[in-house]
Amino acid sequence: MIEVDGLSKSYGAVHAVEGLSLTVAKGEILGLVGPNGAGKTTTLRCMTGIIPPSAGYVRIAGFDLAAKPLDAKRRLAFVPDEPRLFDYLTSWDHMLITSRLYGVKDGSARAKLLLDEFELGDRRDAYPSELSRGMKQKLMVAMALLHQPEALLLDEPLTGLDPTAMRRMKTRIQTTAASGVAVVLSSHMLHLVEELCARVVVVVRGKKVLDGTLEEIRQALPGLSRDADLEAIFMKAVEGDAG
Amino acid sequence: MIGVLFRLQWMQLKGRVVRSIRLLRQPKYLVGFLVGAMWMGLWVVRPMLKSRIGIGSVAGNPLGAELLPVFRQLVALVVAFALPLPWLLPWGRLGLPFRESELTMLLQAPLTRRQVIQYGLLKSEIGVLISALILPLFVGLGGLRTRLLMGCGTWLLFEFWHLNGKWRALFIRRQAELPAGLARARRLAVTIGLVGFYAALAWGLRSLSTQILAASRGADVRQVAQALSTMTWPPLLRAVSTPAWWLTAPMFAGGAAAFVLAAAPVLLAVVAQREIVLRSKARFEESALERAAKEEGRKSPARRFAAISSRARTSHPFALDRNGPPEIALVWKNAMRVSRTRWLSIGYFGAAVLVVIAVLPAALRLHEVVYSVLAVIGAASLVVQPLLAGMTWNNDLRSELAYLEMVRTWPVPARRFVLAEVISPALLSFATAVLGAGIFLASQFGSHMRETLTGHRSYLVLFPRTGVVWGLGAGPVTVLLVASVLPMAAALAFFSSAAQNLATLFVPAWMAHSADRSRGFAVFGQRLLVSAALGLAVLLALIPGALLVGAAAALQWWLRVPWSAWAFPFWGVLAAAPLFALGWLLVQVAGRLWERLDPSQEILEMGR
Numbered sequence: 001m002i003e004v005d006g007l008s009k010s011y012g013a014v015h016a017v018e019g020l021s022l023t024v025a026k027g028e029i030l031g032l033v034g035p036n037g038a039g040k041t042t043t044l045r046c047m048t049g050i051i052p053p054s055a056g057y058v059r060i061a062g063f064d065l066a067a068k069p070l071d072a073k074r075r076l077a078f079v080p081d082e083p084r085l086f087d088y089l090t091s092w093d094h095m096l097i098t099s100r101l102y103g104v105k106d107g108s109a110r111a112k113l114l115l116d117e118f119e120l121g122d123r124r125d126a127y128p129s130e131l132s133r134g135m136k137q138k139l140m141v142a143m144a145l146l147h148q149p150e151a152l153l154l155d156e157p158l159t160g161l162d163p164t165a166m167r168r169m170k171t172r173i174q175t176t177a178a179s180g181v182a183v184v185l186s187s188h189m190l191h192l193v194e195e196l197c198a199r200v201v202v203v204v205r206g207k208k209v210l211d212g213t214l215e216e217i218r219q220a221l222p223g224l225s226r227d228a229d230l231e232a233i234f235m236k237a238v239e240g241d242a243g
Numbered sequence: 244m245i246g247v248l249f250r251l252q253w254m255q256l257k258g259r260v261v262r263s264i265r266l267l268r269q270p271k272y273l274v275g276f277l278v279g280a281m282w283m284g285l286w287v288v289r290p291m292l293k294s295r296i297g298i299g300s301v302a303g304n305p306l307g308a309e310l311l312p313v314f315r316q317l318v319a320l321v322v323a324f325a326l327p328l329p330w331l332l333p334w335g336r337l338g339l340p341f342r343e344s345e346l347t348m349l350l351q352a353p354l355t356r357r358q359v360i361q362y363g364l365l366k367s368e369i370g371v372l373i374s375a376l377i378l379p380l381f382v383g384l385g386g387l388r389t390r391l392l393m394g395c396g397t398w399l400l401f402e403f404w405h406l407n408g409k410w411r412a413l414f415i416r417r418q419a420e421l422p423a424g425l426a427r428a429r430r431l432a433v434t435i436g437l438v439g440f441y442a443a444l445a446w447g448l449r450s451l452s453t454q455i456l457a458a459s460r461g462a463d464v465r466q467v468a469q470a471l472s473t474m475t476w477p478p479l480l481r482a483v484s485t486p487a488w489w490l491t492a493p494m495f496a497g498g499a500a501a502f503v504l505a506a507a508p509v510l511l512a513v514v515a516q517r518e519i520v521l522r523s524k525a526r527f528e529e530s531a532l533e534r535a536a537k538e539e540g541r542k543s544p545a546r547r548f549a550a551i552s553s554r555a556r557t558s559h560p561f562a563l564d565r566n567g568p569p570e571i572a573l574v575w576k577n578a579m580r581v582s583r584t585r586w587l588s589i590g591y592f593g594a595a596v597l598v599v600i601a602v603l604p605a606a607l608r609l610h611e612v613v614y615s616v617l618a619v620i621g622a623a624s625l626v627v628q629p630l631l632a633g634m635t636w637n638n639d640l641r642s643e644l645a646y647l648e649m650v651r652t653w654p655v656p657a658r659r660f661v662l663a664e665v666i667s668p669a670l671l672s673f674a675t676a677v678l679g680a681g682i683f684l685a686s687q688f689g690s691h692m693r694e695t696l697t698g699h700r701s702y703l704v705l706f707p708r709t710g711v712v713w714g715l716g717a718g719p720v721t722v723l724l725v726a727s728v729l730p731m732a733a734a735l736a737f738f739s740s741a742a743q744n745l746a747t748l749f750v751p752a753w754m755a756h757s758a759d760r761s762r763g764f765a766v767f768g769q770r771l772l773v774s775a776a777l778g779l780a781v782l783l784a785l786i787p788g789a790l791l792v793g794a795a796a797a798l799q800w801w802l803r804v805p806w807s808a809w810a811f812p813f814w815g816v817l818a819a820a821p822l823f824a825l826g827w828l829l830v831q832v833a834g835r836l837w838e839r840l841d842p843s844q845e846i847l848e849m850g851r
Binding site: 011045048049050051052069070071073074076077078080082084085086087088089090093096097100101102103105107125127128129130 | 543544545546548549551553556557559563565566567569572573575576579580645646647648649651652653654655656838839840841842844847
């Protein structure tokens, strides 16, 4: 469903991402973890067409993002780490424009359902400046789910959410994946990644250093106990990297 | 501890300067900086430094020498009047310019109140110093030494004034904390004192104004100057303006020794007032925090949207259909950055305004000048607004760059996306131009109506009202002439918006709106360059249209087809067609650039 092959992104002599490859199957949740500045956000931006990669390709539902960007983007949704909403549009306007641009057939009805689901029903006429960080985050996720994407990329989706909202969001991510959506979840909340993701990719200095299920990674990394959690795995993987 | 505060302030300033200098390593900022610096040097600094009307030259001139003491006394009077005036008002905001982050840090640090206030004063010191030095240094005051002395004198006056303002702000803050009775007594004492002071000032001025009026009746400037210099200043006026005279004395001190003598008492007054401010018991922290939050909110572009009423928020410029081209949805979105009012309502309102313009001044028999002014406003909107399409509305790619993470993921073909961004401001500018055309025609019509009603001849006449011009009467010819400008206005709006959007994609970092103040001067130069390039592009783009109209006119002449006003709109369309075509071409190029845009980190971090 999501295929990334040999993805690289360089800024002059700085290599933000180097030869990264990964695949995410339908219904799978892939965790993307790494220290600050490892290249996670750059990877996600390349995977969504926000920035062009220097090399490599990205395929969403079989469509090459470079060759068939519209087909790929129609099947894709991205929630960035910092919810940047239009200052001049209300929550409802955001849902309307998203629905219209993605050609959602029952747009208004779905928008209403999603706003209610994310407890934003009574904030539909609020501007972003009147929403809390968590509410903005929820609105971004609601917009992302509006057109029923086949691939969902989430960058720190739980930041700013209260514990109840966090629980709900986790459940929503799981049900979305269960409905056949390929999900990539980038987060520093390792317990969240461990809880939700079937597979984890660890990126350090733009390079993939680990890829597999926790069990596979435990076996691949020498010196780890059999019940080592993701935090221990992460610390081992980034050992010697100042971050 | 004061050293630490000073160091903090210094580090902030240094940080900004260093960042500005580091930015100059990038060619885009270096070029912008050089252009900005050249412009400032040539058009602002050089003419100012060249002016040589100094105190010395004024004093050397017999007329100046006579008037200088009067001028000094008048400056003292102005200061005497203005300086204590705010004390009459029982309200005012706290003048300590803290930022929220600074206050959070300072208030939890082991600092005394005195030190925190000291830091606040230190922060505003740069502004006081610059405003005090800028005027005497750049506006004609003889040699550099004289200018520097006057700059120092002005600084002393401004510093005193500035501290006085802070004292007043803290006094008002303190009033709220004192028992009601005591606060009332303090306010009463201040008010009585000030009322007495202003009464004395008014009394003295009464007598002086009679003398000034008499002096102004002199036959020539020399006589007026002589009469003014020999005026007898009422002793009461002299007495009440003496403190202000002392305050302003260093500004007018001729040499170094005179300056030292004049500055010493003012410096003492500044120190005393500073001490009063620093010793204030007013609990300023809360109001300072409130002010800092307000200031930061005021700077936020989102502020004006939050003020929109809950009813207006449900309104949209037009209904967005479920299906249709993406351009419509994007225009719908961008229109809301300007206003949520329904376009249809704006149309009705505009029509009503035109009727009022046409009828009301004539019905009220107002002076003809009303229609002349309206006609000029209308014509200016018709011509200027399309030229400024890109710059006026701020609802195109320039603002979209801040939302790159969202808009780049939308499944909209690049060229259509750019087209929508170009159309959004162009449409609004064209609508304004149409309104301008309407105002122009309505004022023509109204002026004619006024002439009929009053019998006074109207001078707002484009064509002779009797007889036939180009085969038609004056009225239809005027309408056809205005109608011929409209296609040009539409094309110009489209082209100038397309050119600006193309420039945004060529040099995104130059065009994007950024709050980074260290880019300031370089950005000024960048904007200057872009504006010049855009202006040149528009000028060049007008050439094909002009050639086409010229060719059509030549053909008509060669074929001996009689001239008719009916041809005006046709010529308008002919002149507009190449502009539209060129604009379309720019959209295609911009679409390619949008497709390939590799935004820098600077752009991606915008608005965060």
